[in-house]
Amino acid sequence: MTQEGAGGAASGLRAFTVRRGRAEDAAALADVFHSAVHGLASRHYTPEQIAAWCPEAPPPELFRQRVCDGRKLWVAADKADVAAAFIDLEADGHIDMLFCHPRAAEQGVAAALYGQLEAAAQRQGLVQLYVNASEAARGFFERQGFAVERRREVERRGVTLHNYRMVKPLA
Numbered sequence: 001m002t003q004e005g006a007g008g009a010a011s012g013l014r015a016f017t018v019r020r021g022r023a024e025d026a027a028a029l030a031d032v033f034h035s036a037v038h039g040l041a042s043r044h045y046t047p048e049q050i051a052a053w054c055p056e057a058p059p060p061e062l063f064r065q066r067v068c069d070g071r072k073l074w075v076a077a078d079k080a081d082v083a084a085a086f087i088d089l090e091a092d093g094h095i096d097m098l099f100c101h102p103r104a105a106e107q108g109v110a111a112a113l114y115g116q117l118e119a120a121a122q123r124q125g126l127v128q129l130y131v132n133a134s135e136a137a138r139g140f141f142e143r144q145g146f147a148v149e150r151r152r153e154v155e156r157r158g159v160t161l162h163n164y165r166m167v168k169p170l171a
């Protein structure tokens, strides 16, 4: 893993580079989202819940808008510069999205993305980060120092899914 602007390569992870997301990443981000939900989150939710969360790959335009709407978004790009994972940070400290393609999972990619995000949050003076973490991501965020505030039930397309409101104060 190399991390632009952050140095610090972890051995064995050099296949991915963390950089800011661009509008041209939109199609890859849509694929990462769909693949992460169906290939990873599916271990923690029923098929009905997964279908309600992400029935099909969303239109790239949705991600093009998110890259351009003022939030900060980082991608882990492979050697062909194709995004294999991404994370975002909204102005109030909300992490809205963290998704890793199964081909890039369990290699420290999400941790590297999160490291960039937290460093940026510190620089901009945010006092806390928060996320509505899926069951699939709860353990990851606990590993990063987040604590569960409460369990939430959310409805998507008429189906109930749970997630966890998690918070991390920043020093």
Ligand SMILES: CC(C)(COP(=O)(O)OP(=O)(O)OC[C@H]1O[C@@H](n2cnc3c(N)ncnc32)[C@H](O)[C@@H]1OP(=O)(O)O)[C@@H](O)C(=O)NCCC(=O)NCCS
Residues within 6 Å of the ligand: 036, 037, 040, 041, 096, 097, 098, 099, 100, 101, 104, 105, 106, 107, 108, 109, 110, 111, 112, 131, 132, 133, 134, 135, 136, 137, 138, 139, 140, 143
């Ligand atoms: C959650 C997710 C982003 C993690 O991506 P990843 O790149 O595989 O995670 P990493 O390899 O960077 O993991 C970093 C550390 O967190 C741990 N970790 C990751 N997921 C975990 C989980 N579900 N439970 C417990 N620990 C977990 C890893 O074991 C690793 O620990 P280590 O530091 O001791 O080695 C990925 O599984 C994913 O995309 N899930 C489906 C999509 C989803 O639900 N997104 C969240 C929406 S809020």
